[in-house]
Amino acid sequence: MLKATRFLALLVTGLELCAFAHAGVNVPDWVRQAAAQNVTVYDPETNAVVLLDDTAITLSKPGEYVEHQRRVVRILRPEGRANGQLLVYLIADSHLLSLHAWSIAKDGHEYELKEKDFNEVSPYTDELYSDLRYRLVNAPAAEPGAVVALEYEVRRKAWLNQYDWGGQERIPIHLTRLTLNLPPGWEYKTSTDENQPLALTQPGPNSWQWAATDVPAIETEPLMPSFRALSRRLAVTYFGPGQNANSATWEGLGHWYNGLTAGRRDSSPNILEKVQELTAGKTDFDGKAQALAHFMQSDIRYVAIEIGVGGFQPHFAREVFHARYGDCKDKVTLLSTMLKEVGILSDYVLIDSQHDVVKAAIPSSIFNHAILAIELPDPQTAAKYRSVVVGSGGQSYLIFDPTDPYTPLGSLRADLQHTYALLVTPSGGELIQTSMFSPDTNVLARNGQFSIASDGKLEGVVTEKRSGDHASWERHALMSASQQQRSQHFEKRLNRSLQGFTLQSADVQHLDQNQQDLSLTLRFTAPQYGQVRGPLMLVRPRVLGEESFAIDRKPRKYAVLLGGASRVTDTYEMEIPSDYAVDDTPEPARLDVGFASYQSKIDVTGSKVRYWRELIVRDYQVAPEHIADLRKLEALIGADENAAIVLKRTH
Amino acid sequence: MSSLRTYHGCPVLEEIVPVRRFAHLLSLTLLASCLSAVAADWPSIPSEDKKLDSVPGQPGAPAITLLREEVDSDLQHYHSVYTRIKILTEAGKKYADVELPFSGAGLTLGEVRGRTVQFDGSIVAFEGKPFDKVIVAARGRRYHVKAFTLPAVQVGSILDFKYTLRYADNRVVAPRWIVQSELYQKKASFKFYPWQFDIQLGDGTGRVGHGVNWTSFVPNVQPKEHVGPGGYGGNPTTRGGAGPAADFIELNLTQIPPVLDEPFSPPGDSLKWRVYFYYRFSRPEDYWKDEGNVWNKDVEKFLGRKNGVAEAVAKSVRPADTPEQKLKAIYGFVSGLENREYVPAREDQEAHALGLKPNKGADDVLGQKSGGHDDLNRLLVAMARAAGFQASMMRLPHRDKFVYDPSYLSIEQFAGEVAVVQLSGKDVYLDPGSKYCPYGLLDWRYSGTKGLRQSAATGTEIGETPVSTYAQAMVTKGARLTLNDHGSAEGILSVSFLGLEGMRIRQELGRTDEAERKKVLEEEMKNWLPGGSEVTLSKLPPWEDAEAPLTVDCKVSFPLATSAGKRWVLPAQALRVNEKPLFSASGRSNPLYFYYPLREVDEIHLILPPDTQIESLPSNATERLPYAVYDAKFARESTNGIFVRRDLVMNGIAFPATSYKDIKGFFDKAKTGDDQQILLKVSPHAEGN
Structure with missing residues (x-):
């Protein structure tokens, strides 16, 4: 993986991440001023608000800059307590020049923390080793109503003459600023999202400042795009006399x-x-x-x-x-x-x-x-x-x-x-x-042949053919498993749709042949699959496969991620008991909402019932304005998956 | 993309300060013999290991440990590990990534050596140094991970690696040999050279001990003790002749099965073959008595500081109260104090500013109106005694981490204390130190387990806490619904969490505000209902009254009926549609372990649309085991309604693996019962979902 700054939630238990007592607390004026501001009245579910986020980048020499940060946050709700954890990230070539934090409790008590009060923590990452570490402290009294503040200066190595500024967070920001200080003769170029303009001023020669007020939070919604995809960004590229604004272009x-x-x-x-x-x-x-x-x-x-x-x-x-x-x-x-x-x-x-x-x-x-x-x-x-x-x-x-x-x-x-x-x-x-x-490059096709006995017992075999990501995910699960774990994996899958089943055999073909479709054959029985009710028997024709998903009814701001184009089909043929006939079948389902479509039908030929359905997903996400269509689709799929045919005893 | 790493357990550093006697007589020979396992060349690879490509009885196993050697020497203050692993499948390559977590205090990692031996015999040496990753550095303590990966690993490769951890000369480490791992082990050997002289325990008691004991949880094979010529722990100067006088204990095993990770398994290492060592500060038969005495003194010292206790009792109880009423009043008072282990942790600065200090006695707890779990329980005992009750403390493990074993002579099994008060000749177990714990119940982790208990007659004794009953952990759901012409149900859902279930919900959401509680509870209930449901909590219950059931009322609406031609089909257990079966695996190796007995009761009253008729209801169903009941009843109600009741009781917590088939079968049948459907005949204009 390329290096990326990760601000992961840290779980540190049983350790004393503590600060020592100090006499003569000195809360700086800029903290008090920020704390005293009148800010927008926020939604009651807002956990905290950033009162001030002030970053200054000063180029100290080519390939090196000093980052000075001032940050003030007011905690509004108990869920906002995590914002009392204040940190600065460092990597091997970073040099911490100063570090300080303060908090003003709801009852007015003031606290100050110096560099020695901060602890050093490495975040958990996928890498075997990374030099990323945090200097971190939990601000005292970080409860609703409290204000916490952090200030630091770090000298960092610049691998590229470019600074990528975020400017948006999971909580609202009252005032955010980026100041760029360059040596005389140096210039800069910016790239940003056009629909999120930032006010630009020049506080001094060779100094430029971008600012925004009342920046909305990026709130969490299920299945939403990544934070980095949604967040506003400003990329500032700087270059000296005679240099190209090289990094300001893809070239x-x-x-x-x-x-x-x-x-x-x-x-x-x-x-x-x-x-x-x-x-x-x-x-x-x-x-x-x-x-x-x-x-x-x-x-x-x-x-x-x-x-x-x-x-x-x-x-x-x-x-x-x-x-x-x-x-x-x-x-x-x-x-x-x-x-x-x-x-x-x-x-x-x-x-x-x-x-x-x-x-x-x-x-x-x-x-x-x-x-x-x-x-x-x-x-x-x-x-x-x-x-x-x-x-x-x-x-x-x-x-x-x-x-x-x-x-x-x-x-x-x-x-x-x-x-x-x-x-x-x-x-x-x-x-x-x-x-x-195309969805046809990522297919999961299940075909099953079954028989149902008069006591409702289901017996038969299902073969799955997988291509694309459907195959990759399954290969990943199976290749990393022992034989026993594979059996458990199949049992878990069957368990979602069947109870009391017995898996008689499981056969996998082309497991380590990526160029071929993955094929999986499961043979099983399930007692009482058909629900016998006197002369009637209820049978769910959709034997396996749950494609329905829950989607909240709340209004959404962001798209819903669908996971990519895909086609899933289920075809199940059932031989019903000779002493029964099909008395009732559900209506076929059919809906096409553009980004996806779903259809199902049931055919009855003599003693054979054939259920077929197809779910096609054509896009990787659904825009918020189409969420109503997604809910309609989900409801249709859920209803179809739970539908039953009714058999009636003929003699 | 993640790379999974193999964890190699590290020694637990005991705070023991050895009293050195004759240490200078340790010979170079002794030193050499102790270090022999560290400095050796790699052992040769037998041809059968080269040919091995699977584990007998475990098809598809990703890797196998061919050889494992651990040497722990408190004479030379080191712990060395040598491991040889053969990679059998692609999934086994992850065992090339090795991580050694350890606390930096007093431990240093010596040389790490490793190599990869390929199938063709070629060797690629590990040439780097492990990366030193500081996980946390706080207040002079550093917790490190040393990580490295072996090169050129392929299926069929044999990996060898060895390392040594050294610790300070004034420390000893009684090792814990965790014999089993997630891999099958062909051969494993363990050796421990204990400190042979007197040892002073560094806990402030000044106790001096000598020699080691151990508790073995390895079936059929016991560690062997080798005593030197001078006798175990004897004076080396009286030993005759040259040569090593080392006493050591060893364990050699072959064909060690792996430990399986299965759901609902007993906690921690309790299933693994293991040997725990500890230095002897008393005779084994006196251990619990001696430790009990130390603890008893500490408790009585705390309780003895009772300034203000009598006054607190006088304010809490009324003269006319019955004994039980008095006890409940005292319980309520103590429960109402600040619970320092529940409120968000305070930083030292804040605690100092608020004048909060550690509690040294019951008077401190009263004065600061605040305490940790054990502090509050001790205060309850102090107040109960002041009110005239016989009351005592009990020291227990946390059942989710440790299964207490008196043969394992170590107080580190214990995690906390509860109060035991005699009321009308019976013991009442009380735990106000667990936030929101109702009177008469214990946090489940303290229930159904043994521990040390204060005894008037003997100082302390081993006692046992009761397991809660299923009536003390209940969830009842009651729904009054109306089915409309479109097949959707609307109405009121009322859910009560009683006893331990109420405590669980209160604890989970007690630290947040009403808005968050409402949000979480609504989400929880949506998860019970069919997709597309809407749940609106009308009012939150009082949160702080731990004695009352936690009852939540919501308005709900959700799609329920699906069309089947001229019929509608609806799930009979509408509140369980999203539940997944508890067990999927056909077989089981580990015993089963549940937290506490539990009862769930659902009742649904469903009014049908005017143009529908009930065609078929599921039959009533009952499943029984000696310790579990499932009961489902269906009935027509009033003119056009349906009544459904579901009752499930699980009245046990621990079962052997042989019970798995019955227990799985029980839950499978319960799920089959839950998945029954109701069949309605509808008029042509009704739509359904």
């Missing part, structure tokens, strides 16, 4: 990344030997690329070690090859190196695994993942693959993620589809957009 960012990765893709004799071994006998592009891609997915483990610039800069290909592990950019580096040995060129692609974080209007280094763009030799070859992007120069690229062990070459998992990314070419960078695949 410039590409140049920057080229510089960081220079020499990293140099090959070695060992790498060459391995490439020759893997591609022996392979003559075409697909054969060679498949062989090397498979090696990367299966033989190079994902292990992330990020220190300083290592959050952006990959290790040398030969190091990754020797260790047989690396993070996403390491794996891309090695694969690119290996492909080049067989004459296939490729480029880095920097991307974010959450939709809409990378914004076309804001060239910046906010990425959290690296994948590869493999140059395709001709249009005929390109036609064989789905994940193809055409660059501005007409070159077609096959986009591939070597970190994903289960998505085959030619495809891309849903969270990397339909998203902007930076293609880093030898001539710089350009913004590309990956495509949204």
Whole structure:
């Protein structure tokens, strides 16, 4: 993973994160002024409000800046207590210059905390090791009505002459400011979301300030887009005399990344030997690329070690090859190196695994993942693959993620589809957009044949065929499980729809063959599946598969994430008891709301009942103005899944 | 993308200060012998291990521990671990990532060595140093994780790694050997060289001890004690001859099965094969008596500071009160004091500013009107005694973490104290120190377990707390609903949480405000109902009255009936539609363990639309086990209504694995009963969902 600042909730129990008593508390005027402000009356469910968030960036020398932060928060509700935890993040090259905090309790008591009162904490991350740490303190008396404040100065290394400013939080902000102080002769450029203008002033020579007041909170809603996708952003790029505003463009960012990765893709004799071994006998592009891609997915483990610039800069290909592990950019580096040995060129692609974080209007280094763009030799070859992007120069690229062990070459998992990314070419960078695949590339098709006895016992077999992410998720669950765990996995799945069942057998095909659909066959019985009621029997025709989901009735501000384009079908054929006949069936269901559609029908032929349904999702999210349609769809699916046919005894 | 890491347990550092005698007589030979396990070359790999590609009886196992050696030496103050793991599947590669968490205080990590041996015999050495990750550094204490990963790991690779942790010379560490892990182990050996001289306990009591005891939870195999020529713990100068005079205890095992992670399993390490060591400060048969005496003195010292206690009693009770009324009044008074372990934790500065200090006696608790869990329970005992009751304290483990075992001679099993008061000749167990705990109940973690109890006759004795009954943890749901022409139900849902269930909800939401309580409770109830439901809480109940049931009334509406041609089908148990079956696995290895007995009662009164008729109701259903009952009744009610009642009782907490089939079968049948449907005939114009 590329380095990203993570503000994770920390769970620290049983430890004394305490501050010592001080005499002569000195709460600075700027805290008192902020605390004394009249602010907007907020919704009663607002947990806290940021009274002041004031950041000043001063370039101390090229590649280095001092960040000075002042922050004041009033806690409004018990749920806002977490805002009493005050912290500053540091990485290896950061140098903390000063650190201070204060709180003013609801009863007027004042408290002051100095640097020695702060504790050092490492957040839990997925990496084996990261140099990210926090200096953190819990402000005393952080209860509703209290005001807490933090001030710090940190000297940070700038890997890029750019500062990405957030300016929005999960609580409202009364006043937020960013001040940029540059040496004489230096200039800046900004990129931002056009619909969120910020007031700009110049408090002094070589000093510029952006400010906003009454910034609304990004509130939490279920299945909402990521915070980083929704939050306002201002990217400020600065450059000295004679320098380009390099980082202010996608091209410039590409140049920057080229510089960081220079020499990293140099090959070695060992790498060459391995490439020759893997591609022996392979003559075409697909054969060679498949062989090397498979090696990367299966033989190079994902292990992330990020220190300083290592959050952006990959290790040398030969190091990754020797260790047989690396993070996403390491794996891309090695694969690119290996492909080049067989004459296939490729480029880095920097991307974010959450939709809409990378914004076309804001060239910046906010990425959290690296994948590869493999140059395709001709249009005929390109036609064989789905994940193809055409660059501005007409070159077609096959986009591939070597970190994903289960998505085959030619495809891309849903969270990397339909998203902007930076293609880093030898001539710089350009913004590309990956495509949204058709639902037919991500299919879960269940087919079952059953018989029902007169006592309601169901017996039969279901075969699932999975492609796309449906296959990847299942492979991930099964490949990491022992045989016993796999059985439990299938039992859990059946348990959602059946009670008292007996799983007689489970067979999995093509588990480790990513290029093939995954096939799963489950044979089982379920007593009392049909509910016998005197002369009647109620049978739910939808034997397995729960596609309905809960969606709140509250008005929504944000889109609902759907997880990507997909098609799910269920086809169940049941032989009913010879002494029964179908007396009643539910109406077929049918609804198309544009972003998705659902239909089902039941056919009766003699003693056979056939249930079929299909859910197609065409988009990765539903806009808030279409939530009513989503609720309609959910209600229809829920009703259809619970519907029953009524059998009547004939003799 | 996550990389999962293998946890290797670290020694628990005891605060023991050894009194050195003849320490200078430790020979280099002794030193060498103790360090032999650390400095050895890698052991050769037998050909059978090279060929091994699966675990017998465990198809698909991701990896196997071929060899494991742990050496703990309080003579040389180190703990060393050597592990050899073979990777059998892709899923096993995660065992190449190793994390060693330990408190930095007094511990240093020596050299870490590792290598990967490939299937073809080639070797790739681990060449780096572990990364030192500070998890927390606070007030001079540092908690580190040392993390490293082995290179070039593939399916079929054999991983070897070893490390040594060293600690200060004035410390000893009585090890805990957790024998079982999540992997099958072909061979494991453990060795402990205890400190052989006197030891002074660093807890302020000044006690001096000598020698070790251990409690083994390993079936069929016992640790073996090896006594040197001078006799165990004897004076090394009187030992004859040269050579090591080390006494040590070892345990050697083969074919160790893995521990399975299954839901509703007993807590902590209680299922694992393990050996716990401890230094001996009293004879084993006197251990609980001796520790009990120390604790008893501490309790009586606290209770003895009773300035203001009699006055507090006088203000709380009335002369005409019956004994029970008095006790309840005292209970109510103590429960109403600030519970420091429940309110949001105060930082030291704030506590200092408010003048809050640790409580040293009952008088302090009264004076500060505030205390921790044990403080409040001790105050109750002080006040009960002042009111004329016989009252005592009891020290107990937390049943969600520890199953008390008197053969394990360690007071670290205990987590807290409760009060025991004699009322009308019977013991009443009281726990006002647990926020919102009703009178006569204990926080469930203190129930159904053994512990130390004060005794007038013997000082202390081992006692046992009762398990609560199912009537003391109940959830009742009552719904009065009307089904409309569109198949949706509307009406009132009233839910009461009684006893331990009321306590649970109150504790979960007691620290927040009314708006949040309303929001959380509404969400909870929506989760019970079909999708698309609306729930509006009309009024929140009084929160602070722990004795009263917590009753919540809501307006609800939700889609209920689905169309089946000329009929409607509706779930009979409308309040249980989203419940998932409790158990899915067909088999079970671990015993079952529930928190407390519980009863759930649902009653639904449903009025049907005028143009509908009941065609079929589910049959009444009953399932019984000696310790569980499920009962579902369905009846027509008034002119066009349906009455449904569901009653489920689980009246046990601990069951052997052999009971799993019966218990799973019971819950499966209950779920089948819950999934029954009601069939209505409807007129053509009724829509349904």
